[in-house]
Amino acid sequence: MKFRGKIVDVACLNHFTRVVTTISKLTKTCVLRLNPDNLFFVLSGKVANGGVSMWCELSQANFFDEYQMEGVSPENNEICLELAPENLSRALKTIQNAKSVKVKLTKKHCPCLTVCAELPTLSSISRVVTHDVPVDVIPKRLWHEFKEPSVPDYDVSIYLPPLKTIKNVVDRMKNLSNFLVIEANMNGEMNLKIETDLVSVTTYFKDLGNPPWGDGASQDGGPTQSRDPDSMAEARVDVRKLQQFLVGQQVNPSKSMCNIVHQSVLHLILLHEDVSLQYFIPAVA
Amino acid sequence: MESVLEQSVAANPELFCPAVFGRAVHALSRVGDELWLDPTVKGLALRSVNSAQSAYACFIFSPLFFQQYSFMGCVPKQSSKTVKCKLLMKSLLPLFRCLTSIERNVECCQISVSASSDWVIIQFFCRHGITKTHNLRFQEKEALQAEFASHLCTNVLKAPARLLGDMVMHFPVFQEEITLSATPLRFSLRNYEESGESQVKMMYTEMSLHPEEFEYFHVDVNSEITFCLKELRGFLSFTESHCLPVLVHFDSAGKPVCFSVEDTLFEASVVLATLIESKSTDSIQPVGIQVHATSRYVDAAALRVHACEGHGETGRERITSSQGSTVSPQPDPIPPLPQTQQANKESISVNTSPASSMVCTLLFKALSSEHDDNVCAATPPVLAGYSDEEMMEEFCPKSPSL
Numbered sequence: 001m002k003f004r005g006k007i008v009d010v011a012c013l014n015h016f017t018r019v020v021t022t023i024s025k026l027t028k029t030c031v032l033r034l035n036p037d038n039l040f041f042v043l044s045g046k047v048a049n050g051g052v053s054m055w056c057e058l059s060q061a062n063f064f065d066e067y068q069m070e071g072v073s074p075e076n077n078e079i080c081l082e083l084a085p086e087n088l089s090r091a092l093k094t095i096q097n098a099k100s101v102k103v104k105l106t107k108k109h110c111p112c113l114t115v116c117a118e119l120p121t122l123s124s125i126s127r128v129v130t131h132d133v134p135v136d137v138i139p140k141r142l143w144h145e146f147k148e149p150s151v152p153d154y155d156v157s158i159y160l161p162p163l164k165t166i167k168n169v170v171d172r173m174k175n176l177s178n179f180l181v182i183e184a185n186m187n188g189e190m191n192l193k194i195e196t197d198l199v200s201v202t203t204y205f206k207d208l209g210n211p212p213w214g215d216g217a218s219q220d221g222g223p224t225q226s227r228d229p230d231s232m233a234e235a236r237v238d239v240r241k242l243q244q245f246l247v248g249q250q251v252n253p254s255k256s257m258c259n260i261v262h263q264s265v266l267h268l269i270l271l272h273e274d275v276s277l278q279y280f281i282p283a284v285a
Numbered sequence: 286m287e288s289v290l291e292q293s294v295a296a297n298p299e300l301f302c303p304a305v306f307g308r309a310v311h312a313l314s315r316v317g318d319e320l321w322l323d324p325t326v327k328g329l330a331l332r333s334v335n336s337a338q339s340a341y342a343c344f345i346f347s348p349l350f351f352q353q354y355s356f357m358g359c360v361p362k363q364s365s366k367t368v369k370c371k372l373l374m375k376s377l378l379p380l381f382r383c384l385t386s387i388e389r390n391v392e393c394c395q396i397s398v399s400a401s402s403d404w405v406i407i408q409f410f411c412r413h414g415i416t417k418t419h420n421l422r423f424q425e426k427e428a429l430q431a432e433f434a435s436h437l438c439t440n441v442l443k444a445p446a447r448l449l450g451d452m453v454m455h456f457p458v459f460q461e462e463i464t465l466s467a468t469p470l471r472f473s474l475r476n477y478e479e480s481g482e483s484q485v486k487m488m489y490t491e492m493s494l495h496p497e498e499f500e501y502f503h504v505d506v507n508s509e510i511t512f513c514l515k516e517l518r519g520f521l522s523f524t525e526s527h528c529l530p531v532l533v534h535f536d537s538a539g540k541p542v543c544f545s546v547e548d549t550l551f552e553a554s555v556v557l558a559t560l561i562e563s564k565s566t567d568s569i570q571p572v573g574i575q576v577h578a579t580s581r582y583v584d585a586a587a588l589r590v591h592a593c594e595g596h597g598e599t600g601r602e603r604i605t606s607s608q609g610s611t612v613s614p615q616p617d618p619i620p621p622l623p624q625t626q627q628a629n630k631e632s633i634s635v636n637t638s639p640a641s642s643m644v645c646t647l648l649f650k651a652l653s654s655e656h657d658d659n660v661c662a663a664t665p666p667v668l669a670g671y672s673d674e675e676m677m678e679e680f681c682p683k684s685p686s687l
Binding site for chain 2: 087090091094095108109110112121122123124125127128129130131132133134
């Protein structure tokens, strides 16, 4: 198993760092999958995470100048590593002005992802910073846990309001209740609601727009029961999980949307030119 | 050599630049919980030591730093003890906590120490005619003075102002200890973790650079020393804000390392104990460190000097936690060689010698620095005229003799 990548462009380094930092705010540990074309940061929805799962996909060509890897075997040309994204984020944050950054899989005191940066100096010999981020190699038999999630048959798909706005609303709602209801319809309307014994608060968003792939219920074009555009699909979620998702966002997405499977799951999607992030929050009764 | 003046006195220095003084207090607060305030005729010294006695910091402001420095004192016969005043950091630090507001609002700051009462009075004369007066009670304590024979150190480096700060920033804020490794060809820092299970999953960081980056790089003996980073960081933020190059004196593992800066108006240093590696096992064994001898400068070496012997042979108690410290802060006048009674990992023995006189003479041998920044100009302008011009001259001598 071998991996060696090199980033020389400062904007790419910056972007990559921000993606890793966003991931680090979403979860303490995650799995990094590497194949010849892409990198994936994966969190599988286990009970330990409260059922939350995450899938972040990066196209390696958009970040790395050089990228070479040899997977576990020629048929399975992939590498699967478990790491703490916080370590990787810390390693990257201090080297933003580097002339070049190499990332490689190494074996030191344990398997490590080594980040090696050459920093600019006035003298002829560069400063070198090396960070060894410890990783765990995930054996092939467990790879099935970290597959790309299938897009659920959602009831409603809608573009999100600006994340900052939602974050402000959710921050205040968190003080009042532990659970928040997100409901939306195919008419571009979304509501965030909390309800307690004493008070109920609702924030209304209009004219958000719906993504063009139509109501998801029947994607194969079979007998469609067109969904009543005004009918709301809702999901009741733990407000802290939603807040954690919003707090970490460092990169302004070009598109952000969510899919709701009524009373089942909230699926949030953020798209950038070269990165896509999907986040699943299960609904609670 | 003249004997030092006792200061059961009232000293009334007035600060030209309270923000600089405040930054010194900040740096000292990162070292210890108590601050020794030591006004002498030669200048005002601030010192602190951490609870494990593995870090000692000292800032000395010459009378020139002050707009007015008046030191009135009786001169008793030579007594074996000098009286210093010790303040709690948590009483003093809040006064200087917000440096930007001090720079903006405080026009003048006056500190008075009177031994007859137990008060240190700090007054801030602010804009709009506001005066803030703080009375802090001090304890009379034996002097705190760690002596460090920097001229006996085999390795000396001089780092330009930002270099050490730039290196140290790659390490996480919670990193406690750091290992410095120097050979004639390479200088590097890496994080240090005590051996144990947690070692396996730690993130390791190493930063190395070429000796060319230093203004002066003299490494006779390859050495690797491990010391506390936290206390050093506070010192480095002070030095960076003044753009001063930092001198590093060190030896082999087990002997202390000293980081120091000098300016025409003040000098500052921090002395850190280092871990000693035992040759028999891989684990680190703590040892009490003897630090003797006197000042840093060769011309003061004529004074009483004890060689730095006894390193590595004294108390090899193994302590699992890195902050093991049951050392009482009472220093012995003459540090005993085997420090078996001190169950701490590292310690610097402290002295109550009348050492302040030696330290004070150094103020006037300060190296000239091109990095005088705007606040520490050589001749500070007087903000408010004083009628007693003679008094100023009398108590702000240009020569060390008094």
